[in-house]
Amino acid sequence: MIENYIFKNFSEKFSNITVILILFFCIIYFLIKLIKHFGFLKKFNNKIPLIEIKNSLILGDKGKIIVVQVGQDCILLGITPNHINYLCTLSNLKDKNIKIKSNNIKNVI
DSSP: OHHHHHHHHHHHHHHHHHHHHHHHHHHHHHHHHHHHHHTGGGGGOOOOOSEEEEEEEEOSSSOEEEEEEETTEEEEEEEOSSOEEEEEEOTTTTTTTOOOSTTOGGGTO
C-alpha cells in the first residue's frame, strides 16, 4: 500500500516536471526563432562590410557581370557557371568624367 502511494506520488511529480521542462524548452525555442526572425542581433552588429555587391547585370542564360565594392575601389567581375573573371577596376571613373547614374552598370558598359 505504501509502495502504491509512493509510486503514484512519484509518477505525478515526474509528469509535472516533464510538462514544465517541455514548456520551458518550447518557450526558449520560440524566443530564439523570434530573435532570428526580427534580427534583434543585427542592431548590435555595427561592423562595416569589407566587400559589398553594388550592382549586377545578367548577360544571358549563364553569364552576368557584377560591380563589387572593396574598400573605396569598385571591381567589375564577370561570372559564369564555371569561372569568375576579373574584368577591370572602376576606381578611376572620375578621372575619365564618366557619370554613373544610381550605380547602373549599363552606363559603364
